[in-house]
Amino acid sequence: MPQPEDYADRIRKLEREVRDLRSSLTNQAGATSASLGWHIPSGSLPTAPDDGGHLTTLGSEPYWTESSGAVYSLKNAPFPQGGFVAAPAAMTAGAAPGSYSSSHSNALVTDIAEVRLQLIRLLNSLKGSSPPIISNF
Numbered sequence: 001m002p003q004p005e006d007y008a009d010r011i012r013k014l015e016r017e018v019r020d021l022r023s024s025l026t027n028q029a030g031a032t033s034a035s036l037g038w039h040i041p042s043g044s045l046p047t048a049p050d051d052g053g054h055l056t057t058l059g060s061e062p063y064w065t066e067s068s069g070a071v072y073s074l075k076n077a078p079f080p081q082g083g084f085v086a087a088p089a090a091m092t093a094g095a096a097p098g099s100y101s102s103s104h105s106n107a108l109v110t111d112i113a114e115v116r117l118q119l120i121r122l123l124n125s126l127k128g129s130s131p132p133i134i135s136n137f
Contacts (some may be wrong), residue, residue, distance in 0.1 A: 045071060080133050082125035088118045 005013075040062070046054045048069040056063045062074040093107035126133040 017117045024090070080129040082129045082130050082133060085118060085125050088114045 016035055040055065040057045042057050045063060046057055046065055048054075048065055049067050050068050053067065054065040056065065064072045064074055068071075089113075090102060092109045093104055093111050097104050123134065127135060
């Protein structure tokens with residue numbers, strides 16, 4: 001017949017179990033690893049978080065889930081784009097004449113005004129994108 005355990009045996013047994021549990025917790029693999037770049041194991045798309053977002057992979061495709069519930073593939077991420085802006089018209093001033101010419105000076109002013117107009121259109125296009133690509137001009 002086995003002898004009943006005394007308190008010292010019970011304490012040693014509990015200490016051994018605690019030690020075993022601690023070692024099993026510290027030896028578990030993390031959710032990600034980064035020694036050779038980030039490795040995110042494939043999973044299923046999570047539900048939308050209360051705030052922030054979730055980065056997930058489904059197969060080999062990365063996904064971002066926003067708190068709004070929107071889910072984006074990051075393989076072809078949507079980058080903001082400004083609207084189309086035409087190239088400036090052909091420059092009219094041409095090569096500088098050998099001496100002062102008011103018509104050449106006027107053509108230079110016209111060319112500079114055209115380039116300025118296209119620059120303003122480009123800046124407005126970049127400011128008007130969603131989200132704005134620039135905002136400090």
